[in-house]
Amino acid sequence: MYKGNKQQGKKQGRIERKFEELRESGQSALVVYITGGDPDVKRSFAVAGAVEEAGGDILELGIPFSDPLADGPVIQAASTRALRAGTTVELLLEGLREFRRHSEIPVVLFTYLNPIFVYGMERFFMDAEEAGADGVLILDLPPEEERQMGGELRFGGLRRIRLVAPTTTEERIKRICQKADGFVYYVSREGVTGEREDLAAGLGERISLLKQYARVPICVGFGISSSEQVAAVARVADGVVVGSAVVRRVEEFGCSTNLEGEIRKFITPLAKAAHEKSF
Amino acid sequence: MIHSLKYFNQNKSLKYHLPDKTGHFGPYGGTYVPETLFSVLQELTQEYRKARTDPKFKSELNSLLCEYAGRPTPLYFASRLSSFLGNIKIYLKREDLLHTGAHKINNALGQILLARRMRKNRVIAETGAGQHGVATATVAARFGMECVIYMGATDMQRQALNVSRMRLLGAKVIPVTAGQATLKEAINEAMRDWVTNVRTTHYILGSALGAHPYPMIVRDFHRIIGIETLRQIKKREKRLPDFLVACVGGGSNAIGFFHPFLKFPSIQLIGVEAGGTKISPGFHAARFQGGKLGILHGTKTWLLANDDGQIQLTHSVSAGLDYAAIGPEHSFLRDLGKTHYDYVTDDEALEAFHLLSKLEGIIPALESAHAVAWIIKNAKNLPQNSLVIANLSGRGDKDVQQAAEILGF
Numbered sequence: 119m120y121k122g123n124k125q126q127g128k129k130q131g132r133i134e135r136k137f138e139e140l141r142e143s144g145q146s147a148l149v150v151y152i153t154g155g156d157p158d159v160k161r162s163f164a165v166a167g168a169v170e171e172a173g174g175d176i177l178e179l180g181i182p183f184s185d186p187l188a189d190g191p192v193i194q195a196a197s198t199r200a201l202r203a204g205t206t207v208e209l210l211l212e213g214l215r216e217f218r219r220h221s222e223i224p225v226v227l228f229t230y231l232n233p234i235f236v237y238g239m240e241r242f243f244m245d246a247e248e249a250g251a252d253g254v255l256i257l258d259l260p261p262e263e264e265r266q267m268g269g270e271l272r273f274g275g276l277r278r279i280r281l282v283a284p285t286t287t288e289e290r291i292k293r294i295c296q297k298a299d300g301f302v303y304y305v306s307r308e309g310v311t312g313e314r315e316d317l318a319a320g321l322g323e324r325i326s327l328l329k330q331y332a333r334v335p336i337c338v339g340f341g342i343s344s345s346e347q348v349a350a351v352a353r354v355a356d357g358v359v360v361g362s363a364v365v366r367r368v369e370e371f372g373c374s375t376n377l378e379g380e381i382r383k384f385i386t387p388l389a390k391a392a393h394e395k396s397f
Numbered sequence: 398m399i400h401s402l403k404y405f406n407q408n409k410s411l412k413y414h415l416p417d418k419t420g421h422f423g424p425y426g427g428t429y430v431p432e433t434l435f436s437v438l439q440e441l442t443q444e445y446r447k448a449r450t451d452p453k454f455k456s457e458l459n460s461l462l463c464e465y466a467g468r469p470t471p472l473y474f475a476s477r478l479s480s481f482l483g484n485i486k487i488y489l490k491r492e493d494l495l496h497t498g499a500h501k502i503n504n505a506l507g508q509i510l511l512a513r514r515m516r517k518n519r520v521i522a523e524t525g526a527g528q529h530g531v532a533t534a535t536v537a538a539r540f541g542m543e544c545v546i547y548m549g550a551t552d553m554q555r556q557a558l559n560v561s562r563m564r565l566l567g568a569k570v571i572p573v574t575a576g577q578a579t580l581k582e583a584i585n586e587a588m589r590d591w592v593t594n595v596r597t598t599h600y601i602l603g604s605a606l607g608a609h610p611y612p613m614i615v616r617d618f619h620r621i622i623g624i625e626t627l628r629q630i631k632k633r634e635k636r637l638p639d640f641l642v643a644c645v646g647g648g649s650n651a652i653g654f655f656h657p658f659l660k661f662p663s664i665q666l667i668g669v670e671a672g673g674t675k676i677s678p679g680f681h682a683a684r685f686q687g688g689k690l691g692i693l694h695g696t697k698t699w700l701l702a703n704d705d706g707q708i709q710l711t712h713s714v715s716a717g718l719d720y721a722a723i724g725p726e727h728s729f730l731r732d733l734g735k736t737h738y739d740y741v742t743d744d745e746a747l748e749a750f751h752l753l754s755k756l757e758g759i760i761p762a763l764e765s766a767h768a769v770a771w772i773i774k775n776a777k778n779l780p781q782n783s784l785v786i787a788n789l790s791g792r793g794d795k796d797v798q799q800a801a802e803i804l805g806f
Contacts, residue, residue, distance in 0.1 A: 186585075190589070208705075232692045232707075233706035235691060235692055260432060262428065285435075285436045286435070286436060305432060305433060310592060
């Protein structure tokens with residue numbers, strides 16, 4: 119199980135510090151996904167600020183893509199809004215640089231491969247780190263292909279967050295977990311992103327299995343939207359990811375002058391649920 | 398127009414056994430998918446490797462291809478078109494005569510047998526022109542499986558006949574309204590379904606694209622087109638052809654047609670992309686005209702994207718060629734100089750559609766009309782007495798209404 123050991127060969131970053139801080143007080147992390155550039159670049163960072171103020175621990179900032187095939191309708195629509203508003207990788211990194219001047223929340227960039235491949239992978243990692251990102255999660259780049267991409271990719275100081283799914287075999291879990299960096303993102307169910315009423319069956323067993331192999335914290339996402347679900351997942355995992363439910367509020371209140379207030383109102387109880395864990 | 402042959406000539410001894418073990422064609426191909434699909438694709442690869450060497454699988458597929466689909470298809474000498482153009486001999490490989498009206502049935506039959514081996518009783522597919530959707534709905538009916546087809550709403554409109562056919566065959570056709578509502582969006586939606594129902598469902602991908610092992614599986618199931626053509630032309634003409642021409646959307650008919658001919662360096666293999674109304678972003682689907690290297694739908698290949706990596710809109714009069722990426726093996730064969738790619742415009746394709754109908758009594762699919770159009774356009778530059786074979790990948794019944802509106806007959 120994750121016991122807060124430091125990353126070998128890398129100095130402790132914001133992600134590690136955050137998990138250590140939470141671990142010491144027996145809490146789980148609330149990881150919040152928002153689509154960068156939705157409703158536009160400036161306001162998406164205002165939303166990020168609201169997430170932090172309301173107790174969100176880690177920010178997953180999505181880079182919009184024209185063909186988000188792992189996402190459900192809510193995040194697809196957010197990507198479309200962001201692209202329509204003229205969002206580009208460069209503009210998002212510029213926004214992040216500005217945001218970093220007054221925020222210390224760990225930021226993981228969540229992206230499909232093509233936008234950063236066209237940008238230039240190593241150039242992207244360098245620029246992202248310089249702008250203040252702490253990690254990167256590339257949805258459609260499995261470790262096998264990463265090796266193919268001209269040997270070792272240099273991620274610089276960025277943590278390379280990896281995904282594990284319900285269909286991942288134990289042998290692969292082992293390999294993925296051993297190389298994991300920052301935290302492991304467990305996709306709790308087969309399917310696309312989106313809110314669900316129930317929690318995935320057998321979640322506890324899968325997390326225990328992951329914990330056998332992982333030296334980093336385990337965060338669980340896909341389908342989580344209510345405080346009850348957050349609390350239930352927080353009992354077994356080191357972090358809980360909420361995405362579509364937040365993005366839906368951005369959609370609903372994107373034009374409202376009180377967008378940030380609405381986001382704070384939504385995040386506050388979720389953060390409380392994540393932090394209530396005690397042992 | 399024609400990509401340099403130099404590389405290939407220097408590498409005559411090059412053995413061609415691709416994809417490699419990791420699913421790559423040189424720098425192209427691969428398995429760029431979300432984690433949920435990774436293990437499933439590995440399972441599919443293993444099952445396919447087993448099936449390929451299983452005599453029972455082979456004989457069942459062969460008898461279905463012959464007795465159900467209508468193979469072998471004829472190689473037809475287009476004498477009137479040849480005399481019309483004057484200096485060359487044109488043959489047509491008649492995949493349009495297959496059951497369901499296009500080459501797509503070759504792959505659909507192979508994949509439904511794989512689905513059954515994997516004990517999956519639900520199949521899904523994307524479709525552009527509707528030919529692959531019809532082929533999948535057909536084999537699903539034949540094997541009593543549940544079938545869901547994703548189709549762009551724009552394509553449903555321009556290929557209404559095929560929508561009715563799929564529904565008649567018992568498939569559920571789900572309109573996809575995202576983006577420009579064509580083939581790319583249909584694939585996105587099919588992949589979302591697959592990710593959700595992966596344990597019960599097999600995705601019958603219809604073109605030689607997507608993540609490994611699809612480009613290999615789809616190619617192998619269509620190689621029969623080239624194998625038959627080679628046998629037929631040798632018997633008929635006692636010599637090898639000079640040119641093979643096929644349209645290329647994702648590139649399944651072209652790769653199956655070309656593949657058995659790769660070992661003959663004297664033969665020029667020409668893939669014809671959709672030039673749309675003009676070669677300018679959003680007006681065409683010719684990936685080798687202004688495209689770039691990128692990753693879409695699980696594979697690394699040439700595609701149409703803007704400088705920020707967003708996939709660009711495409712256009713073609715033919716729904717089956719209206720797609721932003723080309724199958725990865727085509728990208729590699731082009732690098733090797735083994736195949737060459739050119740394009741024709743909507744207008745040229747429509748003219749060929751009309752001309753072939755009038756001269757030969759054969760109404761080609763608008764997709765296949767692109768191959769014929771390339772021959773018409775380039776005939777006078779080809780050496781005297783060249784022997785040219787076009788793959789007539791599908792028939793044009795589905796396009797008659799649309800063509801009538803455009804051409805005004």
